[in-house]
Amino acid sequence: MxxxxxxxxxxxxxxxxxxxxxxxxxxxxxxxxxxxxxxxxxxxxxxxxxxxxxxxxxxxxxxxxxxxxxxxxxxxxxxxxxxxxxxxxxxxxxxxxxxxxxxxxxxxxxxxxxxxxxxxxxxxxxxxxxxxxxxxxxxxxxxxxxxxxxxxxxxxxxxxxxxxxxxTGYGVAGPNYVYYFIESLADAGVLAGLPREQAWQVALENVEGAVAMLRQTKLHPRQLLDINNSPGGVGIHGLYELNNSDFAAGLQRSVLAAVKRTAELGKDRP
Ligand SMILES: NC(=O)C1=CN([C@@H]2O[C@H](COP(=O)(O)OP(=O)(O)OC[C@H]3O[C@@H](n4cnc5c(N)ncnc54)[C@H](O)[C@@H]3O)[C@@H](O)[C@H]2O)C=CC1
Ligand SMILES: O=C(O)[C@@H]1CCC=N1
The missing domain is CATH 3.40.50.720 (NAD(P)-binding Rossmann-like Domain)
Incomplete structure (x- = not known):
């Protein structure tokens, strides 16, 4: 052609x-x-x-x-x-x-x-x-x-x-949510005392590795969460606090707001 x-x-x-x-x-x-x-x-x-x-x-x-x-x-x-x-x-x-x-x-x-x-x-x-x-x-x-x-x-x-x-609001705006998550995660590492560069490298590796694990094992995230969280241990305590922060609903609300704004952009045209 x-x-x-x-x-x-x-x-x-x-x-x-x-x-x-x-x-x-x-x-x-x-x-x-x-x-x-x-x-x-x-x-x-x-x-x-x-x-x-x-x-x-x-x-x-x-x-x-x-x-x-x-x-x-x-x-x-x-x-x-x-x-x-x-x-x-x-x-x-x-x-x-x-x-x-x-x-x-x-x-x-x-x-x-x-x-x-x-x-x-x-x-x-x-x-x-x-x-x-x-x-x-x-x-x-x-x-x-x-x-x-x-x-x-x-x-x-x-x-x-x-x-x-x-x-548009879910898929194409999607990298924004991930960029923000990675930035916030690296900040958490620094807040807890890790040097910035180490916190940053660990955050990137964890995101890339978690995606690779999901693709390779074909397991549901919940199954991997079960493997990663020992009874009464570190991981489940962290997740408990994340749930208290309304993390999942907050993320989902932000996607719905982006979808709503997409439709508005089409309607509010000069
Ligand atoms: N930036 C992004 O990540 C994404 C952008 N989009 C869409 O892509 C489009 C462009 O977005 P951006 O590149 O971010 O905006 P931008 O503001 O960087 O680019 C728009 C360009 O159009 C030019 N322009 C305006 N009126 C014109 C005209 N009458 N004739 C010729 N050129 C004209 C402007 O001078 C400017 O350089 C938008 O409609 C946006 O919804 C879609 C997905 C992602
Ligand atoms: O923010 C925007 O308007 C464009 C569309 C989706 C992602 N970026």
């Missing part, structure tokens, strides 16, 4: 993370990528760091692109972006929106519904090959159009669009 030409509208943090990953793992070459951003500084930076094409007008880039990635924020002017796509994009190109909370129906109202539209909530663990993007296709889009690109920055779960907001 000939290399796909990829045009990003919006060259912010998420676009950059995707560009860095797809160039690093040779899913795309820098010469096949163009970016438009209202902030000239971003285009200059992306050109300098990754060598992407910049000497091309947006109208031309849109007309030549196989994949058009809408990577502005939900609060940005999607009507204007949609009009540009509607006017200049080739009929057979696929439009991929990574805008949190904005539905395929809304996107179709901006760019026209008689074309391939793909709503993606992109993986943020882009440099690792781990983590999932959540993807919903409209009736004109096929997996073949987008699979290579999407697998270039992590793994992919194709979902019914009704689950994308949930996937």
């Amino acid at each position: 000939a290399e796909q030409r990829i045009h990003f509208i919006g060259g912010g943090q998420m676009a950059e993370a995707i560009i860095r990953a797809i160039i690093a793992n040779q899913t795309a070459s820098a010469r096949s990528i163009t970016v438009a951003d209202i902030n000239e500084e971003r285009i200059r930076l992306l050109n300098e760091k990754y060598g992407i094409l910049t000497d091309i007008r947006q109208e031309v880039a849109l007309s030549e692109a196989d994949l058009i990635i809408i990577a502005v924020r939900p609060q940005d002017n999607l009507t204007e972006v949609g009009q540009l796509v509607h006017e200049y994009a080739g009929k057979n190109s696929a439009v991929i929106s990574i805008v949190a909370g904005v539905t395929i129906e809304q996107l179709a109202s901006y760019i026209g519904g008689d074309r391939a539209i793909i709503r993606v909530i992109p993986n943020t663990l882009t440099d690792t090959g781990l983590g999932y993007s959540g993807v919903a296709l409209n009736a004109h889009a096929t997996k073949e159009q987008v699979d290579v690109f999407l697998n270039g920055f992590g793994k992919v779960q194709y979902l019914d669009e009704s689950l994308i907001d949930t996937f």
Whole structure:
């Protein structure tokens, strides 16, 4: 298959993370990528760091692109972006929106519904090959159009669009909960008296090792907890206090709040 030409509208943090990953793992070459951003500084930076094409007008880039990635924020002017796509994009190109909370129906109202539209909530663990993007296709889009690109920055779960907001608050915001957990755990080690560096290394190793144990043994976490906690011992005392802190419900409430905010972002648009 000939290399796909990829045009990003919006060259912010998420676009950059995707560009860095797809160039690093040779899913795309820098010469096949163009970016438009209202902030000239971003285009200059992306050109300098990754060598992407910049000497091309947006109208031309849109007309030549196989994949058009809408990577502005939900609060940005999607009507204007949609009009540009509607006017200049080739009929057979696929439009991929990574805008949190904005539905395929809304996107179709901006760019026209008689074309391939793909709503993606992109993986943020882009440099690792781990983590999932959540993807919903409209009736004109096929997996073949987008699979290579999407697998270039992590793994992919194709979902019914009704689950994308949930996937956003749970799955794609998911690394945030883990980063925060690791930071808090390392702080606990320091609080208890370990040097920072040792506390940090132990926290990272424990998280990575716990995931490996779950995958290798295929045991339920509760079974591993049973093995790790001797009667009246250290572990069960720690867990008792964790339960008193409302840990599980607090975590679950935070996921529900993130899912709720995703839906709001789609609705509260200017
Ligand atoms: N940052 C993240 O971890 C994630 C972000 N997303 C989604 O990705 C999208 C982008 O988020 P970020 O990269 O974090 O935001 P950002 O603020 O870093 O990037 C947005 C970029 O769009 C540009 N822009 C705004 N209006 C424009 C227009 N009319 N034409 C061209 N460029 C325009 C801005 O100048 C900016 O560089 C959002 O919709 C967000 O919901 C989704 C999942 C994760
Ligand atoms: O915070 C955000 O809006 C984006 C969407 C999910 C994770 N980051």
